[in-house]
Amino acid sequence: MVDAEDGQVVVVTGGAGGIGRAAVLRFLEAGARVVFGDLNAENAERLLDEADRSRVGFVPTDVCDEDQIAALVGAAVDRFGRLDVMFNNAGVGGAFGPLTEIDAADWDRTFAVISRGMFLGTKHAARAMIAQGGGGTIVNNASVAGLGGGGGPTAYSAAKAAVINFTANAAVELAAHRIRVNAVCPGLVNTPLVMGKDEASIRERMPLFQPWPDLGRPEDIAGLVLYLAGPDSAFVTGEAIRADGGMVAWGPRMTGVADPRGLTSRYAGFADGSTGRPPTKRPITGA
Ligand SMILES: NC(=O)c1ccc[n+]([C@@H]2O[C@H](COP(=O)([O-])OP(=O)(O)OC[C@H]3O[C@@H](n4cnc5c(N)ncnc54)[C@H](O)[C@@H]3O)[C@@H](O)[C@H]2O)c1
Structure with missing residues (x-):
């Protein structure tokens, strides 16, 4: 049984910022050992400075690149002896603008980070977990944008929808190995990804689409990820759980x-x- 509170080994992609960073810190707080990957080495160093370096490592990683994902998972297994939890989290806003204006190359890049990245992370985590035996848990960071229209840019939303469907199929396929696969679907969360550019206007519009009065925090999503990674969700697999302040419930x-x-x-x-x-x-x- 996977238990992040018992020195379990966790890999987080996109761990240097936002939700990934909050997850790294929460896993460490719970006693886990963590290896995180990210493109942003500067932010990664900042996080390493805050953490107990004996239990955390960073590997520069582009999640679109299969060799780099394999190396990230390999680094966790080499350093800490196993892999128990994979949090496929890295993401970008990707292509935006009217669909009649989206460059095909930008569409592909969006899918490369979001859908291909989650697939590669799941593939290599599952390989390591199957090889060691005893199961594991994989959590993919999707979005409410993947559940319908109007939640994000078109390419981003389609790529997140792919993550949700992939999560369900991976859960079915990997169940025999006692590997659980779930997705989290955050709503609006206060991270540089969405709040960086126009925080004042987002805060002003928030009551029009989210009934809960507070803006989501990265820690709110990290808490859900820890639940899905840990023993309290032992019978939960193939799920896509929203943490969105009631945004989708409002309909x-x-x-x-x-x-x-x-x-x-x-x-x-x-x-x-x-x-x-x-x-x-x-x-x-x-x-
Ligand atoms: N913030 C939100 O409101 C929100 C809502 C729904 C879903 N999400 C999802 O949560 C995840 C994290 O987003 P966030 O809001 O924390 O964003 P963020 O920009 O704060 O953090 C994302 C991290 O991923 C890294 N990253 C980006 N592309 C990468 C790549 N190719 N390889 C490795 N690392 C890469 C970035 O450097 C960054 O550190 C994303 O998948 C995002 O789509 C966020």
């Missing part, structure tokens, strides 16, 4: 349940459909 928002400007928060009553009976409707005092 089409035609009724404006939590929006003070919405219809149902200004009136109360009963709509009787096509019964021929008139609806009752009364204004709410103070709305």
